[in-house]
Amino acid sequence: MGLIYNLKFILKDNKKEFFNMLIFHFCHSILMSIPTGLLVVIIFELFKKNPNQGFIWNLIILLVLLLALQLWLSAKAYTKASTITYKISKNLRMKLGNHLYKLGLGVFSKKNPSYFSSLLLEDVRSFENHFSHGIPNLISGFFSVIILFLFLFALNYKLAFFLLLGIICIIPFVFLAKLIIVKVGSKLIEKRGQISLRFLEYFDGMKYLKSFNVVDLKYNKLDNIFKEYKKLSFFVEILPSPIILVSLIFCELAFLFMVYNALEYYANNELLLPILISFLVIGYRVYDPIKLLMADFLQMQHMNSGLTRILKLLSYETIDNDHSGIMPASYDIKFNKVFFSYDNNKVFENLNLLFKENSITALVGYSGEGKSTIMSLLAKFWNVNKGEIKIGNVLLRDMSLHDLYTQISMIFQETYLFNDSIYNNIKIAKPKATKNEILLACEKAQCISFINNLQEGINTKVGEGGVKLSGGQKQRISIARALLKDAPIVLFDEATSALDPQNEFYIHQAMKELMKNKTVIIIAHKIANIKIANKIYVIANKKVAQEGTYSELIKQKGIFKEMLEYQEKNEGWKI
Amino acid sequence: MNKNNKEGVARLLQIAGYKKKLLIFSSLLSILHGILNLTPYLIIYAILFDITEQIFSLAKLQSYVIYGVGVMICSYLLFYVSLVSSHLAAFDIIYDFRKAIAQKLGKLSLGYLHNKQSGSIKKILIDDIEKLEGFIAHNLPDVVKSIMMPLIILCFMFYLDYRLAFASLIPLFVFLIWITFMIKSSHMKEIVKKYYDSSEHMDGVIVEYVKAINIMKVFNQEAKTFENYKSAIDSYTLQVIYFIKKNTPFFAILISFISNALLPILAIGLYLYFTQQVSLSTFLLFLILGVSYLKPILSLSTLANNMYSVMEGIKRVDTILEDKNQILDSKKKVNLKNYNIKFTNVSFAYDKQEVLKNINLDIPQGKITAFIGVSGAGKSTACELLARFYDVSQGKIEIGEHNIKDIDFSQLMNTVSYVFQDNFMFNDSLLNNITMGRNITKQKVINAAKIANIDSYINSLSAGYDTKYGEDGVVLSGGQKQKIQLARIILKDASIFILDEATSFFDAKNEYEIQKSINKLIVNKTVIVVAHRLSTIVNCDNIVLWDNGKIIAMGTHENLLKNCSKYQNMLEKRVS
Numbered sequence A: 001m002g003l004i005y006n007l008k009f010i011l012k013d014n015k016k017e018f019f020n021m022l023i024f025h026f027c028h029s030i031l032m033s034i035p036t037g038l039l040v041v042i043i044f045e046l047f048k049k050n051p052n053q054g055f056i057w058n059l060i061i062l063l064v065l066l067l068a069l070q071l072w073l074s075a076k077a078y079t080k081a082s083t084i085t086y087k088i089s090k091n092l093r094m095k096l097g098n099h100l101y102k103l104g105l106g107v108f109s110k111k112n113p114s115y116f117s118s119l120l121l122e123d124v125r126s127f128e129n130h131f132s133h134g135i136p137n138l139i140s141g142f143f144s145v146i147i148l149f150l151f152l153f154a155l156n157y158k159l160a161f162f163l164l165l166g167i168i169c170i171i172p173f174v175f176l177a178k179l180i181i182v183k184v185g186s187k188l189i190e191k192r193g194q195i196s197l198r199f200l201e202y203f204d205g206m207k208y209l210k211s212f213n214v215v216d217l218k219y220n221k222l223d224n225i226f227k228e229y230k231k232l233s234f235f236v237e238i239l240p241s242p243i244i245l246v247s248l249i250f251c252e253l254a255f256l257f258m259v260y261n262a263l264e265y266y267a268n269n270e271l272l273l274p275i276l277i278s279f280l281v282i283g284y285r286v287y288d289p290i291k292l293l294m295a296d297f298l299q300m301q302h303m304n305s306g307l308t309r310i311l312k313l314l315s316y317e318t319i320d321n322d323h324s325g326i327m328p329a330s331y332d333i334k335f336n337k338v339f340f341s342y343d344n345n346k347v348f349e350n351l352n353l354l355f356k357e358n359s360i361t362a363l364v365g366y367s368g369e370g371k372s373t374i375m376s377l378l379a380k381f382w383n384v385n386k387g388e389i390k391i392g393n394v395l396l397r398d399m400s401l402h403d404l405y406t407q408i409s410m411i412f413q414e415t416y417l418f419n420d421s422i423y424n425n426i427k428i429a430k431p432k433a434t435k436n437e438i439l440l441a442c443e444k445a446q447c448i449s450f451i452n453n454l455q456e457g458i459n460t461k462v463g464e465g466g467v468k469l470s471g472g473q474k475q476r477i478s479i480a481r482a483l484l485k486d487a488p489i490v491l492f493d494e495a496t497s498a499l500d501p502q503n504e505f506y507i508h509q510a511m512k513e514l515m516k517n518k519t520v521i522i523i524a525h526k527i528a529n530i531k532i533a534n535k536i537y538v539i540a541n542k543k544v545a546q547e548g549t550y551s552e553l554i555k556q557k558g559i560f561k562e563m564l565e566y567q568e569k570n571e572g573w574k575i
Numbered sequence B: 001m002n003k004n005n006k007e008g009v010a011r012l013l014q015i016a017g018y019k020k021k022l023l024i025f026s027s028l029l030s031i032l033h034g035i036l037n038l039t040p041y042l043i044i045y046a047i048l049f050d051i052t053e054q055i056f057s058l059a060k061l062q063s064y065v066i067y068g069v070g071v072m073i074c075s076y077l078l079f080y081v082s083l084v085s086s087h088l089a090a091f092d093i094i095y096d097f098r099k100a101i102a103q104k105l106g107k108l109s110l111g112y113l114h115n116k117q118s119g120s121i122k123k124i125l126i127d128d129i130e131k132l133e134g135f136i137a138h139n140l141p142d143v144v145k146s147i148m149m150p151l152i153i154l155c156f157m158f159y160l161d162y163r164l165a166f167a168s169l170i171p172l173f174v175f176l177i178w179i180t181f182m183i184k185s186s187h188m189k190e191i192v193k194k195y196y197d198s199s200e201h202m203d204g205v206i207v208e209y210v211k212a213i214n215i216m217k218v219f220n221q222e223a224k225t226f227e228n229y230k231s232a233i234d235s236y237t238l239q240v241i242y243f244i245k246k247n248t249p250f251f252a253i254l255i256s257f258i259s260n261a262l263l264p265i266l267a268i269g270l271y272l273y274f275t276q277q278v279s280l281s282t283f284l285l286f287l288i289l290g291v292s293y294l295k296p297i298l299s300l301s302t303l304a305n306n307m308y309s310v311m312e313g314i315k316r317v318d319t320i321l322e323d324k325n326q327i328l329d330s331k332k333k334v335n336l337k338n339y340n341i342k343f344t345n346v347s348f349a350y351d352k353q354e355v356l357k358n359i360n361l362d363i364p365q366g367k368i369t370a371f372i373g374v375s376g377a378g379k380s381t382a383c384e385l386l387a388r389f390y391d392v393s394q395g396k397i398e399i400g401e402h403n404i405k406d407i408d409f410s411q412l413m414n415t416v417s418y419v420f421q422d423n424f425m426f427n428d429s430l431l432n433n434i435t436m437g438r439n440i441t442k443q444k445v446i447n448a449a450k451i452a453n454i455d456s457y458i459n460s461l462s463a464g465y466d467t468k469y470g471e472d473g474v475v476l477s478g479g480q481k482q483k484i485q486l487a488r489i490i491l492k493d494a495s496i497f498i499l500d501e502a503t504s505f506f507d508a509k510n511e512y513e514i515q516k517s518i519n520k521l522i523v524n525k526t527v528i529v530v531a532h533r534l535s536t537i538v539n540c541d542n543i544v545l546w547d548n549g550k551i552i553a554m555g556t557h558e559n560l561l562k563n564c565s566k567y568q569n570m571l572e573k574r575v576s
């Protein structure tokens, strides 16, 4: 997309400030050009028979004053430009973050997380770097050129035209260079994304690479990408530069051409000496801003590729809506004829489920049958393809994410903790929670004893993802987090899979307590863990295979009984 | 990438030294380009001189102009070659650094990696190193040019008229004073450091935010409400704006002044001209030349602005490269007679706190040993020590009577197969996820997948084993991922198996079937199973009960059931 279009979008919320900054830069570029004008005046005066010295000295004093003003303006203008840049980048990062929150997880499975983080980081950073210098330079350059040419045309339009010719000649070259930059540049950005993806994987999976003795293999892959990136970066710099240099040569040639003709005019007495001198003295300076302008314009293309990606992400349709305040009257949850597939992997066909409030419902089934998917659908990570999900009397799709998530508390099959203290990790469930509430949640989740054993107690940092804790400790923290939230709908996906029997036992006690007046859905492979359920659904073959209470199901022939038998076989002894 | 304790500018020069020849070549050409680019000024001078001395000859001057055209074309050619060589150098150096970092990370201990955020390291690898490009490819040749050019021009100007030459030096002095003042007064070094800290932190948080977006969602943590995200960005912005407020005005004034520094020459020149001490042509020439030598100097000011930032970035790179947290590799292949494992007086602490306390344990080959116990007791830690992800603080661990520290690291890794408690999948085909990128025949992979009970699922996917995981591919369920992990180590077929909660997401049927086929596989191997599910461990030959970093009991299920009250307790106090 075009630079102008993208900039317009980015500047939407900061228009006023931006124009304010533009005015400062405009004034600054005028002040930068005035000395050149006054220089012409002085040269004219000097070539008079009797130059008026007093007049000239007055002009010098004026120049000193203007210089002071110019410096002041420049300080202002550049500070404004930088400040506004970072205000915009902050907005962008917040906007992108909020937007990601609202997207369905479908978008995330199409692209790797590192794609999004590199948007938020490198692309926004490229905007920061180029915008703060590029825009002011473009503006000053642009105005300076115009003002200088106005002078020159006023002095002698023919000579000025020769100079202008140089600029006209370079325009196609600049655009050619731009094309190349956009083309190679977007490849470069893509490669950079790959580096970031491969590197994060290399970093996060180091334990695995080491234990399979394949660090070198993975490293070689990374190294290949580094190599390709090196080559591409080189081309991005080196391919367009002959074109840029050719246009610089055009500038030089145009100047020399102008001089060549000026000499002829002068020899033929068609040109006054002071005008010749003026063109010689200031003619060469018109190209300085042009050179800058060109460099910055091309730099902007790098920024623009990033902006295009950012805008594209922001234009992805969200699964959120703004119907805020629609709250269900009850918390019965109903799946009605639900069809769902991940891309072309059909997971459900005509799934019907009812989760009653004030009760516990369990989902069981063989691995990969779609139990976790049911929870994801309920948490609106994905939209169903057909059919409907209702909470109470409200359709899930009519609820805003914010409203929905205030009512859901969830424990994921795979635990993730933030690189922050235990305290803060729990607190995100309820930002206004008091310390006591948090400690209470820890106690219920059987965290207290191990937390007290840690050197910094509840303020211990857990490392990225929670690497510095044991598997069961991580899981207990995520349980504490879910308990703290105390929402009317509770989803537990293998919530105690990493716990020893004793901890599991106590946590189950706490859960039973908690779940009295909630809609609770649990997934567990250990049959013992789902005995407490008021109702059990067995999921198989893309729909419900069996349903009923524990005692009903063990009497039926079917998957449930089969699973139970296997479990007894595994244990080799009866409970 | 050795550095010998150099820091700051010295370090940067040292880095540039890695590609000395290219850079010197580039600088020489760049100077030559600068000199040739003076041609138009000389032509202007010739014209002015001829006119004011009234020896104007059109033909002669026009021929100068024609020569000028040729010279300028040559000049830019030289410049191009200079650019090419400086970029070659820059990108080579950058590449070498990236390589060095990646290599180093592969050698560092896991403890080091766990203390870092992937996003922060990524920033160093991608953004911080990239800054070298500007420094090496542009700033460095520019600096050489901006030191040499003024010298050349100044010599010429002193030759013409020393007073005007001094006058034209004034802006240079102002520049130098100003820049020293700017660097001193704005505490660049500290500010840049803080700026780097805050932006590294921000990168870490953002990478995490994106990774855990589903948790963010469920806990209603939008960017605007998630405290970490917001405060990271806020503090970054605050830091930058502070930096700008301190630094930009100085910088802006400098640029503005230098790009328009006619005034001193104009004033002094006029005075000298009016008092008839210089000729008009000399004066006019100074008006042109006297400012032009400042142009290259402008690039010096960008350098001043960038340098601290480049230096800070390199410092961060260097801290990674110099970290001593490496596992020492004996590199000696040893002949392992058997695969019995022996822990003798092993103690270990991640930080200060001891996690394992004086552990003595024998794990015989050909038997299955189970680790059970309270979560956080140190079971996984004991296994990780065995795979040398960390080294013991005290005592020793032996395999086949060789201390694992004396065994070649890659031999050790080939000996030990480890299924971790967390599942990690690579963004690659399922085939490569199972082979871990090694070159293994497909038939073997399929066999392993069959044993892990995942073959039929993979075959049901349209691209089969070539299906990509992650980006534009499939995502697997918890149990399916665990099966892939199992297939990985079945394929690896090492002598020692460690299964840390390898089947926690399996349903009973899968567990049964997989256990049956694995049992055939592990005959005569040393197997450690860590599990909480009793069903997984009741049949093991030896059960080791862990509590709080110690072993409190050992024996078969029946044995423990009879003799160990803790064990009995565990069986009673469980959900049933």
Ligand SMILES: Nc1ncnc2c1ncn2[C@@H]1O[C@H](COP(=O)(O)OP(=O)(O)OP(=O)(O)O)[C@@H](O)[C@H]1O
Pocket (backbone or CB within 6 Å): A109, A342, A343, A345, A347, A365, A366, A367, A368, A369, A370, A371, A372, A373, A374, A413, B473, B474, B475, B476, B477, B478, B479, B480, B505
């Ligand atoms: N994000 C996703 N994108 C594409 N396919 C997916 C995704 N998540 C799961 N699947 C697929 O959908 C199916 C159901 O997965 P789900 O995670 O719901 O199973 P599950 O019943 O929870 O299994 P488990 O007991 O192993 O956790 C699986 O075949 C899985 O490969």
Ligand SMILES: Nc1ncnc2c1ncn2[C@@H]1O[C@H](COP(=O)(O)OP(=O)(O)OP(=O)(O)O)[C@@H](O)[C@H]1O
Pocket (backbone or CB within 6 Å): A450, A467, A468, A469, A470, A471, A472, A473, A498, A500, B114, B350, B351, B355, B373, B374, B375, B376, B377, B378, B379, B380, B381, B382, B421
């Ligand atoms: N990388 C680490 N840095 C610091 N401390 C750690 C680290 N990993 C584990 N610990 C601590 O070491 C102790 C033992 O952890 P370990 O993972 O060995 O327990 P575990 O017995 O495997 O427990 P679980 O059954 O929950 O997996 C715990 O208290 C944990 O907090």
Ligand SMILES: [Mg+2]
Pocket (backbone or CB within 6 Å): A371, A372, A373, A413, A493, B477, B478, B479
């Ligand atoms: Mg699941």
Ligand SMILES: [Mg+2]
Pocket (backbone or CB within 6 Å): A470, A471, A472, B379, B380, B381, B421, B500
């Ligand atoms: Mg563990």
